[in-house]
Amino acid sequence: xxxxxxxxxxxxxxxxxxxxxxxxxxxxxxxxxxxxxxxxxxxxxxxxxxxxxxxxxxxxxxxxxxxxxxxxxxxxxxxxxxxxxxxxxxxxxxxxxxxxxxxxxxxxxxxxxxxxxxxxxxxxxxxxxxxxxxxxxxxxxxxxxxxxxxxxxxxxxxxxxxxxxxxxxxxxxxxxxxxxxxxxxxxxxxxxxxxxxxxxxxxxxxxxxxxxxxxxxxxxxxxxxxxxxxxxxxxxxxxxxxxxxxxxxxxxxxxxxxxxxxxxxxxxxxxxxxxxxxxxxxxxx
Amino acid sequence: xxxxxxxxxxxxxxxxxxxxxxxxxxxxxxxxxxxxxxxxxxxxxxxxxxxxxxxxxxxxxxxxxxxxxxxxxxxxxxxxxxxxxxxxxxxxxxxxxxxxxxxxxxxxxxxxxxxxxxxxxxxxxxxxxxxxxxxxxxxxxxxxxxxxxxxxxxxxxxxxxxxxxxxxxxxxxxxxxxxxxxxxxxxxxxxxxxxxxxxxxxxxxxxxxxxxxxxxxxxxxxxxxxxxxxxxxxxxxxxxxxxxxxxxxxxxxxxxxxxxxxxxxxxxxxxxxxxxxxxxxxxxx
Amino acid sequence: xxxxxxxxxxxxxxxxxxxxxxxxxxxxxxxxxxxxxxxxxxxxxxxxxxxxxxxxxxxxxxxxxxxxxxxxxxxxxxxxxxxxxxxxxxxxxxxxxxxxxxxxxxxxxxxxxxxxxxxxxxxxxxxxxxxxxxxxxxxxxxxxxxxxxxxxxxxxxxxxxxxxxxxxxxxxxxxxxxxxxxxxxxxxxxxxxxxxxxxxxxxxxxxxxxxxxxxxxxxxxxxxxxxxxxxxxxxxxxxxxxxxxxxxxxxxxxxxxxxxxxxxxxxxxxxxxxxxxxxxxxxxx
Numbered sequence: 001x002x003x004x005x006x007x008x009x010x011x012x013x014x015x016x017x018x019x020x021x022x023x024x025x026x027x028x029x030x031x032x033x034x035x036x037x038x039x040x041x042x043x044x045x046x047x048x049x050x051x052x053x054x055x056x057x058x059x060x061x062x063x064x065x066x067x068x069x070x071x072x073x074x075x076x077x078x079x080x081x082x083x084x085x086x087x088x089x090x091x092x093x094x095x096x097x098x099x100x101x102x103x104x105x106x107x108x109x110x111x112x113x114x115x116x117x118x119x120x121x122x123x124x125x126x127x128x129x130x131x132x133x134x135x136x137x138x139x140x141x142x143x144x145x146x147x148x149x150x151x152x153x154x155x156x157x158x159x160x161x162x163x164x165x166x167x168x169x170x171x172x173x174x175x176x177x178x179x180x181x182x183x184x185x186x187x188x189x190x191x192x193x194x195x196x197x198x199x200x201x202x203x204x205x206x207x208x209x210x211x212x213x214x215x216x217x218x219x220x221x222x223x224x225x226x227x228x229x230x231x232x233x234x235x236x237x238x239x240x241x242x243x244x245x246x247x248x249x250x251x252x253x254x255x256x257x258x259x260x261x262x263x264x265x266x267x268x269x270x271x272x273x274x275x276x277x278x279x280x281x282x283x284x285x
Numbered sequence: 286x287x288x289x290x291x292x293x294x295x296x297x298x299x300x301x302x303x304x305x306x307x308x309x310x311x312x313x314x315x316x317x318x319x320x321x322x323x324x325x326x327x328x329x330x331x332x333x334x335x336x337x338x339x340x341x342x343x344x345x346x347x348x349x350x351x352x353x354x355x356x357x358x359x360x361x362x363x364x365x366x367x368x369x370x371x372x373x374x375x376x377x378x379x380x381x382x383x384x385x386x387x388x389x390x391x392x393x394x395x396x397x398x399x400x401x402x403x404x405x406x407x408x409x410x411x412x413x414x415x416x417x418x419x420x421x422x423x424x425x426x427x428x429x430x431x432x433x434x435x436x437x438x439x440x441x442x443x444x445x446x447x448x449x450x451x452x453x454x455x456x457x458x459x460x461x462x463x464x465x466x467x468x469x470x471x472x473x474x475x476x477x478x479x480x481x482x483x484x485x486x487x488x489x490x491x492x493x494x495x496x497x498x499x500x501x502x503x504x505x506x507x508x509x510x511x512x513x514x515x516x517x518x519x520x521x522x523x524x525x526x527x528x529x530x531x532x533x534x535x536x537x538x539x540x541x542x543x544x545x546x547x548x549x550x551x552x553x554x555x556x557x558x559x560x561x562x563x564x565x566x567x568x569x570x
Numbered sequence: 571x572x573x574x575x576x577x578x579x580x581x582x583x584x585x586x587x588x589x590x591x592x593x594x595x596x597x598x599x600x601x602x603x604x605x606x607x608x609x610x611x612x613x614x615x616x617x618x619x620x621x622x623x624x625x626x627x628x629x630x631x632x633x634x635x636x637x638x639x640x641x642x643x644x645x646x647x648x649x650x651x652x653x654x655x656x657x658x659x660x661x662x663x664x665x666x667x668x669x670x671x672x673x674x675x676x677x678x679x680x681x682x683x684x685x686x687x688x689x690x691x692x693x694x695x696x697x698x699x700x701x702x703x704x705x706x707x708x709x710x711x712x713x714x715x716x717x718x719x720x721x722x723x724x725x726x727x728x729x730x731x732x733x734x735x736x737x738x739x740x741x742x743x744x745x746x747x748x749x750x751x752x753x754x755x756x757x758x759x760x761x762x763x764x765x766x767x768x769x770x771x772x773x774x775x776x777x778x779x780x781x782x783x784x785x786x787x788x789x790x791x792x793x794x795x796x797x798x799x800x801x802x803x804x805x806x807x808x809x810x811x812x813x814x815x816x817x818x819x820x821x822x823x824x825x826x827x828x829x830x831x832x833x834x835x836x837x838x839x840x841x842x843x844x845x846x847x848x849x850x851x852x853x854x855x
Contacts, residue, residue, distance in 0.1 A: 080750060083727045089720075104749075113717065113754055113764045115724055120749035147398065150374075154400055157368045179389075179405035180365060184398055194398045432683065435659075439685055442653040464674075464690035465650060469683055479683045 005034060005072055005098035008065030011244065012094055014222060016085040018055060018240075018248050021219035023078035025053050025250070030078040031124045035071035039245070043129050051212045052235075054132050054249035061245035065095075072098060075124040076105055084117045132237050132251040137229035139166040140199040147194035148228075148238075149220045151184050152213045158182045161255055162210055164230065167203040171195055175210070204232045206254040219248060290319060290357055290383035293350030296529065297379055299507060301370040303340060303525075303533050306504035308363035310338050310535070315363040316409045320356035324530070328414050336497045337520075339417050339534035346530035350380075357383060360409040361390055369402045417522050417536040422514035424451045425484040432479035433513075433523075434505045436469050437498045443467045446540055447495055449515065452488040456480055460495070489517045491539040504533060575604060575642055575668035578635030581814065582664055584792060586655040588625060588810075588818050591789035593648035595623050595820070600648040601694045605641035609815070613699050621782045622805075624702050624819035631815035635665075642668060645694040646675055654687045702807050702821040707799035709736040710769040717764035718798075718808075719790045721754050722783045728752045731825055732780055734800065737773040741765055745780070774802045776824040789818060 009015050022030060025046050032042045040057040059066040084107050088094055092111040099106060107117040155162045155175035165172040174183040188197040216238065220226060223240040230236040233254070240248040294300050307315060310331050317327045325342040344351040369392050373379055377396040384391060392402040440447045440460035450457040459468040473482040501523065505511060508525040515521040518539070525533040579585050592600060595616050602612045610627040629636040654677050658664055662681040669676060677687040725732045725745035735742040744753040758767040786808070790796060793810040800806040803824070810818040 080727075087724055087727060112762055113720070113756055115752065115754045117724075117727070118749075118751040118753075150398070154372055154402075157365075157372065157402070179403075181403040182400065183403075184400045186398055192397055435683070439657055439687075442650075442657060442687070464688075466688040467685065468688075469685045471683055477682055 004067075004069050004100060005096075006065075006067040007034075007040065007062055007096045009094040009096070010063060010065070011061070012085070012088045012092065014242060014244070014246060015057070015061075015094075016088060017222040018057075018219060018246055019078075019085055020082055021216065021222075021248065022053050022055055023082040024218065025051060025215045026078045028077060028079065029075055029122050029125070030081070031073060031075040033071065033073055034068055036068050039066065043131075044125065045129065046212070046215075050209060050253050051215070052129060052132065052249075052251040054247075054251065056247040056249075058245035058247075072100075073124040074098065074105060075122040076119050077122065080119050084119070087115070087117070132235070132249050133239070135229070135234055135237055135251070136231070137234065137237065138199070138201040138231045139197070139204050140227070140229045141166065141171060141188070141195050141197045143195045143226050143228055144193075145224050146221060148213075148226055149217050150194075152210070152217060152220075154182050154184055155210055156214065159210065162208050162213055163205065164208065164236065165203070165205040166197070166200060166230070168200050169197065171197065204230060206230060206232050206236065207256075208236060208252050209255060212252050216250060219250075223248075289352075289354050289385060290381075291350075291352040292319075292325065292347055292381045294379040294381070295348060295350070296346070297370075297373045297377065299527060299529070299531060300342070300346075300379075301373060302507040303342075303504060303531055304363075304370055305367055306501065306507075306533065307338050307340055308367040309503065310336060310500045311363045313362060313364065314360055314407050314410070315366070316358060316360040318356065318358055319353055321353050324351065328416075329410065330414065331497070331500075335494055335538050336500070337414060337417065337534075337536040339532075339536065341532040341534075343530035343532075357385075358409040359383065359390060360407040361404050362407065365404050369404070372400070372402070417520070417534050418524075420514070420519055420522055420536070421516070422519065422522065423484070423486040423516045424482070424489050425512065425514045426451065426456060426473070426480050426482045428480045428511050428513055429478075430509050431506060433498075433511055434502050435479075437495070437502060437505075439467050439469055440495055441499065444495065447493050447498055448490065449493065449521065450488070450490040451482065451485060451515075453485050454482065456482065489515060491515060491517050491521065492541075493521060493537050494540060497537050501535060504535075508533075574637075574639050574670060575666075576635075576637040577604075577610065577632055577666045579664040579666070580633060580635070581631070582655070582658045582662065584812060584814070584816060585627070585631075585664075586658060587792040588627075588789060588816055589648075589655055590652055591786065591792075591818065592623050592625055593652040594788060595621060595785045596648045598647060598649065599645055599692050599695070600651070601643060601645040603641065603643055604638055606638050609636065613701075614695065615699065616782070616785075620779060620823050621785070622699060622702065622819075622821040624817075624821065626817040626819075628815035628817075642670075643694040644668065644675060645692040646689050647692065650689050654689070657685070657687070702805070702819050703809075705799070705804055705807055705821070706801070707804065707807065708769070708771040708801045709767070709774050710797065710799045711736065711741060711758070711765050711767045713765045713796050713798055714763075715794050716791060718783075718796055719787050720764075722780070722787060722790075724752050724754060725780055726784065729780065732778050732783055733775065734778065734806065735773070735775040736767065736770060736800070738770050739767065741767065774800060776800060776802050776806065777826075778806060778822050779825060782822050786820060789820075793818075 022042060026044055027047050030042055030044055032040055034040050038056065039059040042053065042055040045052045088109055089111050092109040095108045097106045103121045105119045105121060109115045151173040155173065158175040158177050158180045160175060160177040163174045169189045171186045171188055172183060186193060186195045188195050219240060223242065227239040236252045238250040307327060311329055312332050315327055315329055317325055319325050323341065324344040327338065327340040330337045373394055374396050377394040380393045382391040388406045390404045390406060394400045436458040440458065443460040443462050443465045445460060445462035448459045454474045456471045456473055457468060471478060471480045473480050504525060508527065512524040521537045523535040592612060596614055597617050600612055600614055602610055604610050608626065609629040612623065612625040615622045658679055659681050662679040665678045667676040673691045675689045675691060679685045721743040725743065728745040728747050728750045730745060730747040733744045739759045741756045741758055742753060756763060756765045758765050789810060793812060797809040806822045808820040
């Protein structure tokens with residue numbers, strides 16, 4: 001058997017956190033696309049098709065320990081992956097190897113002891129989802145360390161859904177149900193503000209499921225800030241970026257209509273023209 | 286809308302602990318009486334009517350940030366209150382405001398972000414309960430830091446009920462069920478004793494529900510000592526006092542007869558004559 | 571009442587851990603044999619009769635505070651014992667006293683307060699189990715601090731059962747189910763190895779229930795190493811030893827045939843001849 005895909009992870013901490021968050025959103029199967037140029041990527045919708053995860057772990061993240069001769073589509077049970085990653089110790093490195101012949105993915109932790117976990121591959125999902133980074137927006141903001149987590153927890157007390165509103169110098173997260181309400185108003189121009197507005201064209205407002213936001217708490221705590229872009233009519237896009245080479249995008253459809261219509265039935269007007277991420281999609285049916 | 290009731294809480298920690306404990310006992314609705322002289326008070330029985338909470342948060346506790354022009358009766362869902370208080374951060378202050386017109390209570394946390402929670406008011410309970418501080422007793426003791434919590438946990442292993450016995454220099458907490466027993470004997474005169482007897486006339490003994498005691502563990506851990514007064518026949522009275530202006534009283538009926546008969550059907554003999562806490566009760570039906 | 575059995579425990583921490591682990595394995599009743607020579611011992615099978623606990627707490631462990639005039643058989647509910655031991659504080663000493671007349675065991679914690687728990691005795695189990703230390707083996711190894719806990723947790727992700735393999739310089743713990751696998755390979759000769767092979771005659775391999783292993787995690791974390799002896803056909807024997815005078819043995823039957831046949835129906839060939847631990851068994855029926 002010729003070794004065709006072998007990835008070594010030294011920085012297990014962040015790697016584990018983003019994949020845990022991804023597993024929490026996707027619930028069961030996840031399809032990774034691995035290729036020499038983009039590294040390890042995953043673009044999948046969650047089961048109810050409300051949200052989409054767009055994960056990119058660039059080859060740089062693996063410090064040269066990224067051996068990959070062509071593009072591979074690897075589909076695995078995300079809950080199995082999550083459990084395996086939790087077994088990684090502080091001193092361990094992790095090597096992920098594909099056995100194409102046997103249709104298996106191997107995870108080898110090496111520390112004081114060598115431990116190897118093996119997962120079977122599933123049939124990869126073939127649907128191509130558009131690049132969330134190409135989605136048009138009118139509001140662009142940055143939320144600082146843990147603010148989004150706080151807002152989600154605040155809204156969870158009330159339940160139901162999260163309403164997001166933004167205009168020139170203001171963002172409001174709110175939620176109301178059974179005469180109970182919560183309202184978090186951010187003056188984005190004040191010093192030490194929890195958020196900064198970078199672009200704001202007009203006023204925008206939309207409603208999102210709290211549960212979809214809750215899946216993000218784990219990853220939100222792992223990054224120092226998150227970029228948020230949205231409009232009243234298109235999905236909300238959250239983008240977590242780590243300088244070591246990880247990008248985790250999260251696309252969330254407004255509560256009506258659902259993300260399915262939004263994304264797959266989207267008119268080309270919703271996306272910018274400079275989309276070129278489908279470079280490796282040619283092999284698909 | 287004229288602002289008629291506005292309370293600012295700087296010391297959220299103790300405030301949150303006593304209200305959490307109160308919410309644990311009361312389960313659903315709680316009725317606060319707020320007036321310029323006594324501050325924020327609550328005197329309610331628990332649902333099975335075994336126990337009574339008597340909470341007083343004096344105007345001083347709010348360091349002058351206590352704006353109140355007359356007496357208000359404010360009834361809210363205690364579990365909602367508990368959840369809201371848990372969202373207070375270390376750096377936050379909390380302002381509680383009544384909107385009489387809309388029948389709402391507003392909780393505004395101010396820190397790096399301004400967050401406002403709104404709860405609807407319920408119909409206040411109108412029954413007047415007697416002042417537990419006026420209840421006659423023959424035994425008066427002080428239990429030091431966490432001792433009561435320990436005794437409750439010890440008794441919980443055995444289950445059933447807690448038996449309390451006291452005489453001149455001795456207090457005994459005990460519990461027995463299915464041939465299992467626990468007995469905690471305190472020599473109140475020994476150095477470093479867990480309790481000190483202040484008054485002890487005769488020997489007294491009574492039985493209480495362990496579950497009613499368990500509700501107290503949270504608040505018991507927040508105070509450095511608790512005053513306990515009781516007799517064989519009248520309810521047990523626990524009193525937590527904090528010099529900053531908080532008093533939390535907890536009245537617990539012996540297991541037979543129940544507190545209802547004890548308190549509401551109590552003969553005037555059970556209470557001292559200097560009761561004057563009903564000064565503001567005139568407006569009631 | 572003449573005091574006939576009184577044991578004082580100063581080092582509550584380890585004592586509590588080994589008895590907690592024993593209680594976890596046995597679930598309900600446990601029978602202690604206490605005598606002047608061997609101290610406090612227990613040799614009981616678990617409920618499904620897959621595993622056996624063999625606990626010895628020598629008189630030395632109690633630093634001379636071990637008063638015992640003859641052999642006693644004491645049977646108690648292990649879950650009650652576990653709960654009582656959890657109530658021991660850091661500063662407490664514990665005195666265990668038998669009241670033969672009343673058929674009770676008393677646990678007295680002494681710290682700032684004197685707390686006494688009393689448990690009723692049950693009818694002791696009379697079956698005599700063979701000494702696991704006399705069981706023949708071909709593989710003898712030592713696993714270092716927490717390694718076994720790690721292997722059990724690794725295998726638990728996959729589920730089903732644990733396969734143990736050993737030959738000259740190698741030990742392999744593995745588990746597989748539904749195309750998922752884990753394999754932990756230990757080069758017992760490498761520096762800093764997680765295990766050391768002391769004796770290895772031939773190659774041996776056997777399958778054990780993961781759940782039976784899981785019961786050991788608590789005790790495995792309390793000791794710095796564990797001795798493991800096994801063959802392909804006889805039960806696995808784990809032995810935890812603490813220099814202060816505690817030995818905890820754990821015997822685990824391979825998954826087929828079960829321990830019952832293995833132990834009770836064992837031919838004398840399975841055991842060495844120097845068995846002399848039945849010195850006190852004469853009084854049994």
